[in-house]
Amino acid sequence: MRQHAVLITVLFALTVTLVSVSVVFWKFFQLNKQHYIDHIFTKHAIITQIFRQHEQEVTSQIMLEANLAIYEFVLEKDRKVVDVILKNAKVLKKKDFKNVDASFMLSQKGLYTKKVVTDLKVNMLEFNKNIYFYIESPSSSVLILDEELKPYKYWNVAYAYLLIIAILTFSFALILQKLRPLIRLRKKIALYGNGDMNVSFKTKGCDEISLISNELESTRGKINNILDSRTLFLRNIMHELKTPIAKGTIATQMLESQKQRDRFSSIFGRLESLINEFALIEEVTSLGDKTEVKEYRLVDIIDGAIDMAMIERSSVTIEVDATHKINVNYRLYTTAIKNMIDNGIKYSTDAHVKILIKNNELSFESKGACIAHPLQYYIEPFTKDNPSKNSFGLGLYLVDSILKAHGQVLAHEYENGLNRFIFV
Template sequence: MTHSIFLRITLFFLVTFIAMGLGFVLLQQKLAQEYTHRLESEAGNILLVLRKSVPLAPPMRRSYLQEHGYSVAEPHPDLIKTLKNALTVIPKNYPEEIKSSLHEGRIQILRDENHLYIYLTKAAPPLLVIKTDAAKQSHWSEALLISLMLALLLLYWFIIKTLFPLKTITQGIAQYGASGIYTPMHSKKKDEISLVSRALDSAMEKNQALLEARKLFLRNIMHELKTPITVGKLSLPFIKKSEEKSILERAFFRMEHLIAELVRLEQITSGALAPHLQTCDPKVLLERAKALLFLHDDPIDLSLDGTLIVADCEVMVTVFKNLIDNAIKYSSEGKVSVLQKGERFLFSNLGEPWGEECTLETLSEPFLHHHENTNSFGLGLYIIKSIIDAHNFALNYRYENGSHCFEVVCLNPLLSLD
């Protein structure tokens, strides 16, 4: 979850919003300071004009103030109640007598949303001097903040909407991995993610075509193989009993088994069929493997402790058969040793070490042949690895004391008999 690109983008925009909020608070503090300074300056100018108008008679004072751009009104109590103090503290740069009057309440500096008022409470009669639009505040900072926040929200929504098909792609791939069913997205947009989705749709379409071709090929090849086997088996009764007839019977039996084995293997490795779990006797499995290889006891050194395993017995015969066949084929002395310790089976044979490019991973690839190297397992090891993976067992390899050692661990706590 912490590696999610959606989470990272969300955190980025969240941090941006927080930074913008902090910047707005600092801007508001700066603007508030400037506003207060402007009110102090405007109020100081009004008070200076009032000081000069003190010697004048009330009618002349009113005219004098109006000439300097101020309005004069009677301080109606209802109006005074709607006003609030313009300054929170008395400015230090005001004259002492004005600061004293402000402190004693003989002068009040008031304001509303637009105008600045100087209220002379002890004047005869009381006087209210008004500076029009002196207290008006600009709201550009709030408008700027709202605009930027809306722009960021729209940008965030646009980016998330653009990236949201990634979740659809991920879910489609996960569905394909779990069930083998892929639902094309058919995106018609022109952004990079849409290009990826269309490329994925095309790749999956080709993959489905390959799978269908593979099924068709296997179906045809099985049919073509079964036909001559059937003809051969039908001909057996016409052959006199002899060693050749026995050999042919065993050969036809083995070919039929191989065909059935290939069909079942294809179903398991393709995910179309789960392993049919049973309790298997390794000794029986190894005997069946030897029979399929037409082997006697001479080239095989068995050491079994009798522990039973839970697996698909039919396909595990293939695992043992291929491991024995490979070990004998590539052994320097034509022998293989099979050692069982519980659910672990060790198949070992003497031989020269592989080159560095030959690892268990590379040799498990299908149709791999090292023509210059005799340690080539073709499809054998690929089939083994496929069956082991289908059971969620483990296949290990090591080279020690001049021997190639393949270890099959037939232990998976997730698999159990029903």
């Protein structure tokens, strides 16, 4: 979800915009339609006046039709057609009002005005794309067709709505198109982080994303040059150091004093061991080749670690299922287990280490006092509790680096006199 936050935000904005525009246009459509109906309904006044005159003067139907024809009104005379229209037509608007008819009358008391109040009902109807006015009075009713008026047409509003929706959709499509390079850039950065040093970030264009990609390409070149220089420097210096160490080891054998031979042999041996550890650290901390990771049986890796540590097998108890397999770099993971075995034997009270699987995690148990400092202190380079021990303080640092390269971490717990180091 978080990986596509920008895309989701853009789609959410598009959805909100489309819904908002649709609601606004729907309200506008309703108001516009009602305004149109109200506007054409004003014609009922003319029709009502003609109908009232017809009733007051009791004129013929032909005269009524002639008066209606002046305003392009047609009287519907077929009663069956009238019934069909009244039954199926859509009522657009209706209005009830009182028609007041005043006339002068003469009586014994003199001249007076007589008022007759008549209730009238006017309905505006829509049927088969025609507009009708149906007028009812207490004594009669008529259905009149307005040939001039036509029902409300929504196409103009629909065209405007579709045009705006198309423009918005096209605009957001352009935005998404502009965001596509970000997705490719993220994938390239992930490849670079996984060790593909030859991936290229270079791209064409002058927008902000292209500028960022080209800056990353420039930075990648600088980082690659630094890494190449670092690797070349370390390899050369280790090669140059091994030559005098080898010569010194040979020259040591020519000394007459056994004590001096042993002392110098120990010095040169420690120097060679230190260089080997430096070389291994350089390999682990560099990006490395992920293709060397394969599936191995854990017991085979442990056996290789015991052979590498050159210790008696009685010093190690192994409680690991022979079918348990892991995907690792064999040489590096074997070195990590070897260092944990060396560390357990060196600092335990009985020179013994127990290796087992606990909660699906590899665990190393040894008897002894709890470590004096938090684990973080020991995984720093050149740190150790007892300076007199024959160690450079790189063991746990190297283990932690190897585990991180495999997506794991080193943990420690102390329980009932047991130090337990765990590959989590």
